[in-house]
Amino acid sequence: MASPLSFSFELFPPRTPEGVAKLPTVIGQLAAVRPNYFSITYGAGGSTQDGTYETLRSVIKHAGVEAAPHLTCVGSTRAEVAALLTRYRNAGVKRIVALRGDLPATAMSASAPGDFHYANELVSFIRENHGDAFKIEVGAYPEMHPQASSPGADFEHFRRKVEAGANGALTQLFYNADAYFDFIERCAKAGITIPVTPGIMPITGHANTLRFCAGCGADLPRWVRLRLEELQDDKPALLEFGLEVVTRLCETLLRNGAPGLHIYTVNQAGPTLSLWKRLGLPTPA
Numbered sequence: 518m519a520s521p522l523s524f525s526f527e528l529f530p531p532r533t534p535e536g537v538a539k540l541p542t543v544i545g546q547l548a549a550v551r552p553n554y555f556s557i558t559y560g561a562g563g564s565t566q567d568g569t570y571e572t573l574r575s576v577i578k579h580a581g582v583e584a585a586p587h588l589t590c591v592g593s594t595r596a597e598v599a600a601l602l603t604r605y606r607n608a609g610v611k612r613i614v615a616l617r618g619d620l621p622a623t624a625m626s627a628s629a630p631g632d633f634h635y636a637n638e639l640v641s642f643i644r645e646n647h648g649d650a651f652k653i654e655v656g657a658y659p660e661m662h663p664q665a666s667s668p669g670a671d672f673e674h675f676r677r678k679v680e681a682g683a684n685g686a687l688t689q690l691f692y693n694a695d696a697y698f699d700f701i702e703r704c705a706k707a708g709i710t711i712p713v714t715p716g717i718m719p720i721t722g723h724a725n726t727l728r729f730c731a732g733c734g735a736d737l738p739r740w741v742r743l744r745l746e747e748l749q750d751d752k753p754a755l756l757e758f759g760l761e762v763v764t765r766l767c768e769t770l771l772r773n774g775a776p777g778l779h780i781y782t783v784n785q786a787g788p789t790l791s792l793w794k795r796l797g798l799p800t801p802a
Contacts (some may be wrong), residue, residue, distance in 0.1 A: 525777070
């Protein structure tokens with residue numbers, strides 16, 4: 518019997534007072550469709566976990582849905598990570614998204630500064646100190662991490678994270694379904710069986726979509742880029758086009774065996790709920 522599909526939504530710690538004030542409403546609207554969990558990215562600007570913890574508390578208070586904080590290891594000591602894990606465990610957290618995190622602009626290699634250099638070391642540390650107390654999600658990059666030296670080297674990094682004890686993976690955003698299916702085929706050939714959930718970002722604008730793709734190395738198909746450019750001054754038409762593109766992508770993924778969807782909400786409820794409705798996913802009364 519196939520496992521039930523998993524749907525999760527990603528939030529980030531707000532960076533402005535307005536964002537902080539708006540967040541409980543966004544959480545409540547998204548929680549109404551009962552996702553499996555919310556993931557919460559590292560603190561604003563990657564500088565602190567305090568924002569992550571406060572956002573986690575907001576999810577627990579306003580959603581009644583599982584919250585999974587991102588835990589990054591760039592520049593962190595073992596003592597700092599141990600303290601954070603204890604803090605999260607005491608707060609009732611059952612799932613962690615374990616990542617290397619963004620390197621400083623001055624970094625000369627892909628190895629992170631601090632006691633942990635790669636995400637697989639962080640996964641191993643969590644397992645050594647907390648056993649199976651946490652489900653651990655790791656990152657996956659169907660189109661290759663932008664700082665990887667080659668597709669093969671990038672996949673080897675992923676394999677090490679799985680061997681260290683990851684329970685599942687969340688992919689970077691993409692708009693090319695073939696990249697995801699190729700990655701899944703590579704996993705199968707390598708004997709990797711953990712669920713790899715595709716990361717989906719609704720299209721809400723021309724400039725921001727190009728910026729997100731450029732930042733993470735995702736390919737935006739030329740025909741989509743040209744249509745977005747053409748429609749950038751007609752917001753309703755752009756939103757409808759973007760919704761159709763992402764809906765077809767999600768339908769293709771789910772129809773061909775994806776274990777669910779992980780939606781990058783950018784702290785907006787509307788685009789995610791529109792996609793949810795267009796996909797015909799259940800909305801509890």
